[in-house]
Amino acid sequence: EAQVTQNPRYLITVTGKKLTVTCSQNMNHEYMSWYRQDPGLGLRQIYYSMNVEVTDKGDVPEGYKVSRKEKRNFPLILESPSPNQTSLYFCASRQNSGNTIYFGEGSWLTVV
Amino acid sequence: GDSVTQMEGPVTLSEEAFLTINCTYTATGYPSLFWYVQYPGEGLQLLLKATKADDKGSNKGFEATYRKETTSFHLEKGSVQVSDSAVYFCALSDYGYGQNFVFGPGTRLSVLP
Secondary structure (H helix, E strand, O other): OOOEEEEOOEEEEOOOOOEEEEEEEOOOOOEEEEEEEEOOOEEEEEEEEEEOOEEEEOOOOOOOEEOOOOOOEOOEEEOOOOHHHOEEEEEEEEOOOOOOOEEOOOEEEEEO | OOEEEEOOOOEEEEOOOOEEEOEEEEOOOOEEEEEEEEOOOOOEEEEEEEOOOOOEEEEOOEEEEOEOOOOEOOEEEOOOOHHHOEEEEEEEEEOOOOOOEEEOOOEEEEEEO
């Protein structure tokens, strides 16, 4: 089954404690992306990657890092989380030339 | 840059009512247009799409027509059900290698029995 899998789905953490949200897709997609969803703001792109070792900033990259060492994985790293990073995060993937994007189920992150 | 505007929610309807959620876009090229749906506690799922002017996307009783002259892609359903309660996102993607998706803010729909 074609899937984008994120972990953890739910996390409460404290300010400054580094955390990583993993994302994996089994569709051999080149393009992967991270979004955050906040009330009234819709989805905003954090980072994206068009292929292995190729990453680029989206609209709201501050406070986040990513890496793309393998095609299937695209982890999101919060080196020093702050309360304004409390949000719902989505990983997504598609073919570079494709016009349909597939989403993971989301990761609820609370920073206290 | 490209942008998508949706009607503000929440929208509350009774079962079997007619639904319209307005969506308009601004794009420099000739984008593909999409509606995604997010059910409670789940990720976004593609509901329907249209890739060129005058195309009609349809799925699960929902329809939307790509109107280039009015830069719109309004979502409609003739008779909503309680199970249609969700958040609906209009989105566009300028066709091309690696082009990004741009999402609207989402419209929450609640259908009452």
